Amino acid sequence: MAKSKSALNPSEKVTEVHNQEVVVLRWGHRPQRDVRLTTHVALASRALGASGFVLSDVADEHLKETVEKIVASWGGSFSFAMGAKWKNVVREWRGGGGVVVHLTAYGENVQSSDVLERIRKTGKPVLILVGSQKVPREFYSPEFTDFNVAVGNQPHSECAALAIFLDRFFLGQSLGKSFENAKLHIVPQVRGKKIE
Numbered sequence: 001m002a003k004s005k006s007a008l009n010p011s012e013k014v015t016e017v018h019n020q021e022v023v024v025l026r027w028g029h030r031p032q033r034d035v036r037l038t039t040h041v042a043l044a045s046r047a048l049g050a051s052g053f054v055l056s057d058v059a060d061e062h063l064k065e066t067v068e069k070i071v072a073s074w075g076g077s078f079s080f081a082m083g084a085k086w087k088n089v090v091r092e093w094r095g096g097g098g099v100v101v102h103l104t105a106y107g108e109n110v111q112s113s114d115v116l117e118r119i120r121k122t123g124k125p126v127l128i129l130v131g132s133q134k135v136p137r138e139f140y141s142p143e144f145t146d147f148n149v150a151v152g153n154q155p156h157s158e159c160a161a162l163a164i165f166l167d168r169f170f171l172g173q174s175l176g177k178s179f180e181n182a183k184l185h186i187v188p189q190v191r192g193k194k195i196e
Contacts, residue, residue, distance in 0.1 A: 021125040022169070023052040023079075023093075024162065027086050027139075028132035031060045040159045041130055042067050042080070048166035049174035050128075052079035056086035075182025090127065090144050098125035099146040102139045103161045107148035110168055115149050119169070122146075128165065130158050 024045040029038045042053045042063070055063065059082045071078045090100055099122050108115040119126060129139060138144045151164040166174065187194040 020120065020123065021098075022050045022128065022166070023054060023125070024050050024128045024130055025054040025056055025086060025089055026130050026132065027056050027135060029055055029058055029060065029063075030132065031058065031063075034132050035060065035063055037157075037159060038132065039063055039066055041162060043070060044159055044163045045166070046071070046076065046078045047174075048163055049170045049177065050166065051077065052081070054084065054089055055080075055082035056084060056089055059083045073182070073184050075179030075184075077180070086129075087138075087144070090129075093125070093127045094146075096125075098127055100127045100129060100144065101147045101149050101165075102129045102135075102145040103151070103158065103165060104131075104135070104139070104148050105150050105153055105155060105161075106140070107150040109150050109153055110165065111152075115147060116168055119147055119149075126169075128162065130162055132158070 024041065026038055026041055028034075038055070038060075042055075045053050046067075053067065064080055064082060067078070067080050071080075094100060099119065101119060110116055129135075129145065131139070140148055149165065151161045151168075185196045187196055
């Protein structure tokens with residue numbers, strides 16, 4: 001089976017994709033119930049290429065502290081904001097020239113459509129909406145979102161959907177990303193664990 005050109009030899013287009021800013025907006029976080037999963041959504045965002053995270057409509061100081069500790073130890077630049085109303089964040093993002101992607105099982109499938117390529121071709125900063133509970137109807141509306149995207153049209157985890165979206169959006173390139181100013185580095189091993 002032949003591999004795609006980008007899998008064998010990343011093109012300049014891949015480099016351009018890395019310059020496309022991606023920020024994740026988490027909606028519907030319930031601090032008493034969702035803290036672990038929302039933490040995973042934030043950490044997956046950082047590890048897989050997003051430059052920032054917005055926890056909309058609520059504040060969760062414990063979550064913020066956890067993410068900031070990870071960034072301080074493992075490096076990189078990753079912004080964390082919380083408390084802003086989701087509609088305000090979306091309007092400001094779009095007003096600044098960005099596009100909004102809503103991850104939903106009801107959207108255009110990344111495998112069977114060209115939706116990722118169309119998002120890349122905008123060349124604009126991308127805000128990804130990731131829900132925690134049943135999302136408001138407005139998430140599907142062109143007034144608030146430019147793309148409704150599905151990684152699969154079956155029920156699944158929002159964290160899994162985000163990870164697959166980011167990996168495919170960045171054409172797998174974020175998996176080898178190094179983080180500046182890291183105090184800790186994992187040294188890949190056949191067996192065991194090694195951290196420097």
